[in-house]
Amino acid sequence: MNYEEMKQALIEAAEAAGVREYEIYSEESSAQSVETYLHEISQFSSETGFGICLRCIWNGKPGYAATEVCSKEEAARLVSAAIANAELIESADEVSLHEAGDTYEEKTTQAEETAPTKDLIRLALACQEAAYAADERVADGTQSAVMVTEKTVRIYNSRGLDLKNRISGSAAYVSAIVKQDGSMYDGMEYRFAPIPEISADETAREAVERAVSTIGAGTAATGRYPVVLKDTQMGALLRSFFEVFSAENAQKGLSLLRGREGENIAAECLTLVDDPFYPGYPAQQPFDAEGVATRKKNVIEKGVLRTLLHNRKTAAKAKAASTGNAARAGYAGAVTIAPYSFYIEPGTQTQEELFAKAEGGIYVTQLQGLHAGTNAVTGDFSLECRGFVIEGGRAARPVQSFTIAGNFFELLKKIEAVGNEVKFGVPRGGTRYGAPCVRVSEMAVAGE
Secondary structure, three states: OHEEEEEHHHHHHHHHHHHHEEEEEEEEEEEEEEEEOOOOEEEEEEEEEEEEEEEEEOOOOEEEEEEOOHHHHHHHHHHHHHHHOOOOOOOOOOOOOOOOOOOOOOOOOOOOOOOHHHHHHHHHHHHHHHHHOOOOOEOEEEEEEEEEEEEEEEEEEOOOEEEEEEEEEEEEEEEEEEOOOOOOOOOOOOOEHHHHHHHHHHHHHHHHHHHHHHOOOOOOOOOOHHHHEEEHHHHHHHHHHHHHHEHHHOOOOOOOOOOOOOOOOOOOOOOOOOOOOOOOOOOOEEEEOOOOOOOOOOEEEEEOOOOEEEEHHHHHOOOOOOEEEEEEOOOOOOOEOOOOEEEEEOOOOOOOOOOOOOOOOEEEEEEEEEOEEEEEEEEEEEEEEEEEEEEEEEEEEEEEEEEEEHHHHHHHHHEEEEEOOOEEEEEEOEEEEEEEEEEEEEEEEEEO
């Protein structure tokens, strides 16, 4: 039984059970990955998946049930299970399904065609060989990997929705190990782009250069310094704290941004954007997990909090419109909230200009322990880092094993300059986080 046949079986089973409000959500996915070790392929994986979820409203309460099996018998079981789950719900929150009628923005980039397995293997081996060729100090333990994913999402409901979207992505990374004087140093670089557009030589060279640049790293002196956060690390920090911008968390009292729309919460130079149609991105999403049309929005605009991210339930509580940010963690997941391409808008300064006014400060190139060292409720963080002391307007002397500590909300206010180029991290689910390099006026650094 295919998707269309299972959809029809669920419709018939729901109507036979007296369910008038229902939604059918499905995900079909595939993924391949290739990893190397030494000069050979060390691991290959290929996965496919399909799952379908029925969400119903029964006596005003939502009920969920999901399966990977497509049959008339399973369709009837899903309806019964969803009703039973709805009867267990005690929440008084208003729930409803989205009605057809939205105008959906056209995607400007279509999902990539899946590259043949031989192309993944060829690129992974090319990255590995390029890493060994980049520097004679590259040691065994250096690894390369290439992966491709694609996913098709379908939503159908009793209020007229019938939607489909296919997204995809491919990436490669090189993790280089360099050995000198008995010590080991590491560096990583990744590319998120169609397989034919990824340069093995460039990816490997940058990974090796990052490892080599840390040779002889010392320690930073304890104190308060101006700090330049590398683009990827500011994006990683944004990823760790994105939940503070969720209306769901705010309404639960888990975000200090509750009720602060219209207030200045960041430096005037900072604009934070959520864009489901970021140019060139092959995972553009015209509708969210509830079928609401998505749109580009400024979450923070020149330092002012313009909106939190809403799904239909949080929007109803706030007497506002959904921002189109409903999300699911897989086909069986409950509806939550997530951004799309979530990034700090670029400014005008080059990296050299950022460094010029941070003399004697620290350029942070790696944050470690983000899961354990951040508290999204309070905004506090304390993170072990690697980086460079800024001297003579450049990243001059490598330092490691120091800690930066502060508060995310205070950091947003202390950003005094924003770089001119955004870099995104590897996507997670339907979301990716990005930022330019930013200069923070002052942060606490704990070193020697």
